[in-house]
Amino acid sequence: MVMKKTTEFLVLAALAGVLSGCHKRNEPPAAPPLPTVPVRLQKVEAKTYPAIEEVVGTVRAKMKSSISAKVSGRIEKLLVAPGQKVKAGDLLLQLDVGEIQAQLQRAQAVQKQAAIELERMKSLFAQATVARAEVDRAEMQFQVAVGNVKEVETMLGYARVTAPFDGVVTRKIADVGDLASPGLALLEMEDPNLLRLEAEVPEALIDRVKLGDQFTVRIASLPQLLEAVVGEMDPVADPVSRTFNVKMDLPQATGLRSGLFGRVAIPVSQTTTLRVPASALVVRGQMEIVFVANKGAAQLRLVKTGKRIGEEIEVVSGLNAGEEVVVDNAPRLRDGQPLTRQ
Template sequence: MKFRAIPFLCLFLGVLTGCHRPHSGPAESAPSLPAATVKVQPVERLRRWATEEVVGTVRPKLRAALEAKVQARIEEMLVVPGQSVRAGELLVRLDDREIRARYEQARAVYEQAERDFRRREKLFQEQTISRAEYDAAEAQLRVAAAALQEAETQLGHTRIVAPFDGVITAKHADVGDLAVPGRALLEIEDPKALRLEADLPEALLDRVQLGQTLTVRVPAAQVTLEGTVSEITPVADPRTRTFPVKVDLPARPGLRSGQFGRLLVPVAEVEAIRVPVRAIHVKGQMELAYVVKEGRAELRLVKTGKRLGEEVEVVSGLAAGESLVVESDRPLRDGQPVTIR
């Protein structure tokens, strides 16, 4: 029985020895890998302003709804949505026959009143008529002149012109429709002068001031730009507890009225590690990065935070002072020899 137990004892000792054998990792196979040429940059903790995002809408600074000041049929519609127009350009012509008839009547009355006044003025100078008769003729001339001016103004309202350079954005009527005061016929806006309109929560009101420069992001246009706060409504909306804010934007290609935007309001200064986005490799649900340690690439599992343009914050996985691989001439593996460019 003693000799029969010896093989089992040797087998048990062999298993224990195997459990304590050093694990062969990537570093053992690394010498067989070719050296990669990489570009590195030191990992640094940088200070930045933490921001709160407030959603808003890009709108034009100049926009107008054009409506008729007199009631008349539309005789001619000269523009369509999307058409660019110049200030003073004729957009809509209304039927002016009735108004023109009143204008001609007022003009005839004025000319008659003017002739009567000239005759009475001459008679008054000759002291043939009294001062009262002269004053009555003068008053009649002024009344007739005012009536003529009113009729001329009404006649001018039958021609609707562009109030500024811009683009027609909407058309609410067409030829044959009855134009009445209070109902818009066209909408026009200036696409060259845009701003972001947002509703600022009351908790952030003390962080924004007139003339302040804030960052605005418009995802649809793929632009991030600096805007200037031009208006802050001092009274909050009682339903939403927000304050409307308007931020003037510089001209950028692709920026259009109606687009969704985000206003970044600084709230506190924080310190965090920021690295180039290209240095982070995403595989499935994992975010990976390589650092150079003792002449070899070392794989790190990292966790990222907020993206800031071409950089991203790294919450964990990297330490300040390490050499981060930002470019490589070939795909890297953990433990692969590297040459720093």
């Protein structure tokens, strides 16, 4: 009986050892410590900034032209295409104006006949055969013939349509073989070096805009902000939209071109807010996150942001003045990760 109990005890002990060994082998290994990340920090401060209202606008060329012919005729040659740069005086298209060439030949023939008649009358007058009035009449007919030739030559010159200024062709409306007539647009061109932002300013803000004022403009496709100067503004509001068209001259900038979307910031008052660099904000799904340096480690902080002004973003909640936020390498960080200041 004692031997049986002893055997059962040994079996149970062996099973316990086996189970204990299996349990130890199934335990996951401890996670390695997070690496230390070098970062730049910036202290959050409450500052007074101008409160602004943004008005949307479109970049347009200050100098643009709709090219049309001054005489009628079919387009014989079209020498440019949209996107092509041209210089003032460059030939854009050539018209087939056979009728005008025929008119020129007739006018030249009349001029030649008038010149012969004038010389004949002068010779007869010298012989006292005709009166002075006949010579004057022949002189007048000759001058009229000369004028007719010059007029037709001018019309013939209009068959060559040239660029009115340095610029780029933006649109081709007609093609070879189409009939051109006075006032009918054939091409469009503009000067890409002289651009401005055209914005419709609401009546509530127009009193804050004056000729010569300078405003900050943000173009969606450009990384930098631009400073625009008000060059023109309508004195009367649009009766439907109740807005005023304001045109602001833009400086030259790489990548700036006609048709881009932009926003102009119009100051309306002063406000005190917290702002952080845009590089400090990390967006994960619907969450807006910044990392605060706390005792040498990154502390994840959910925030609520407001407007973006330049390279800074307004923080409405989630941060306190005096805290230091990570302004680079933020997307790489995890909560609690060790930090070292660069």
